[in-house]
Amino acid sequence: GQNIDQPTEMTATEGAIVQINCTYQTSGFNGLFWYQQHAGEAPTFLSYNVLDGLEEKGRFSSFLSRSKGYSYLLLKELQMKDSASYLCAVRGDYKLSFGAGTTVTVRA
């Protein structure tokens, strides 16, 4: 089965940095994805990790450790528009399984 855990909520100040952790236990591993989802909208792709290490893409970075079953998404220089739900998803043997999502609230 699949078990993906991430915190429910996080709050941070505009301009700050927030790190969202994700731990997983899955049958098979073929990559880990991070998606951003605003309320009432579909998820949008942020990052993909299949090898250990850090992937940087602008203000967003994602890290993966396969041996620890652990990933994090780092959001830098937070902006108000970054307030959203962030979903950690793991591709197992044949499907993508999602965590429950972390709601990030950015305050002025």
Place this chain on the structure above:
Amino acid sequence: GAVVSQHPSRVICKSGTSVKIECRSLDFQATTMFWYRQFPKQSLMLMATSNEGSKATYEQGVEKDKFLINHASLTLSTLTVTSAHPEDSSFYICSAETNLAGGDEQFFGPGTRLTVL
């Protein structure tokens, strides 16, 4: 590129009626499409995997006779919620898989908000 559309974006129907939701990949061919359901403040739950020209594979607990999936072409999959009831009210999202830049990636449609009265 890699745009997925869904129609309708919102639908309100009476209990007992059937609702069809279309999912289209606009600028690429998708051999595999996925249907998800998302309840408020919960994550996406995979309902079924749809392959062009073959029967859909349903996840455990999803009734295949209630949620009919047809994947008639490489760019279109449909989900029909039959005899809808209020508990079927949810956000339904499709995604289409393609192999861009060497990796399989899912692109999500904008979702369909279904409300059953």
